[in-house]
Amino acid sequence: MMSKKSIGIFDSGYGGLTVFESIAKLLPDYNYIYFGDNARAPYGDHSFETIYQYTLECVEWLFAQGCPLVILACNTASAKALRTIQQKVLPVKYPGYRVLGVIRPTAEVIGSYTKTNSIGVMGTRGTVKSESYLIEIHHQYPELNVIQQSCPMWVPLIENNEHVNEGADYFVKKYIDNLLEKSGDIDAILLACTHYPLLVPKMKDYLPEGVSLVSQGDIVADSLVDYLNRHPEIEGELTKEGEMSFYTTGDNLVFDHNASIFFPGEVVSSQVRLNCGSSKK
Template identity: 70%
Template structure:
């Protein structure tokens, strides 16, 4: 184990910055490296094999940068690559390192946000088709019914900074209406893509007031706090200089232009 190890945060693009922002707010003392695989994003429509390959390459890059703990702040990567990495790659090649995702922490607490036990999940095609949320929530809460809706247009709208413009209204309403048509008793909607919190103003305008709209940043951050408390052997090796580094597989100038929308401040990223 390397002393002064940073925590790695990975996403296929920009969305993981919304999770990183929450993590950094709750755990400001540690060092972090964020990697966005913008050159190959979005991941949502790729096959399991392709997403696993891309995700593993990026995780290994973060390992090479000294990260012993990596958070997949990406629902698609968590759904399609995390289990294989945890079960196949870590035990054989990286036994002292850990990779965590965003799906399990969310599934563990979803019951606290619903009274009707009817939950909607909105995500990319990859996340929805994987049925990861159906399976994980069922493990913890067999009495909760999960209704899924893929939203393929939302990520392109957000990454082109069109999410608050009038042109986004049609696709926001189309997907929300399609979800609610599956059950009139849905009272909790999980935004199962880390891009989607940027659509919150429009989603709140479309969904009835009684529906809890659930984002993942604070949930994942609290789960990480708990994880480090339970694993002091991992926590004791983390660097504490409050350093944050940002990398992208794409163009750093383009990344920085868009990333501030997600992270809330200007960034100066480097090429992967």
């Protein structure tokens, strides 16, 4: 494995698969390693220190598997860990490696999705409290009104496969209503958690006409294409055999079932035990 160079994709659980699906469709030739920290999900309610430590452990694990480029397909990790890793860890310990997030590429294009200049942002408590989207969006589009809403129950519902059941409707409607009560001008809602696209069918039932949902998969995939074009020194390192590998810190059989939703055919993942630094098939 060490002779091959893959693009690493990390998420706290299954949500990053929505991003991975878009990336793999747009860039099918590259090798990929997906790593979901399902055993410790959700990240949203953890402290900054805990999220940073968990994210760094997973990023370093991906580095050890031969990934010179890692995508944090997790908004909470991007909000609370990315900058510290980029500024304090990479220059000292991994100068040849790169870690990218999902917040900046989303903020760079979000203005094109609204006509009323009023955007809703729905995310985990960690992402909302960090105010990362407020900062990044206002940097790109100072004229936009950005209204945030935390949705603490959505990731647990998805991670436990309850998002398709009727019980999830209560929390879907609750958080949408809470957001729209804050502003009647919202015409676009950013799903600022890569888990949330799995709730889109239910969300559409409770949204008024004229309000669109913005998922991050295609946005991040387009941004990655641009990044690789601008950084041939990174792109040239990557192995292009079209291989995909999946790893999880949780139950790999459950992971395989959920991953098969995004990647038709049988997904066979390996379970990683970070505490003892080993993995098993």
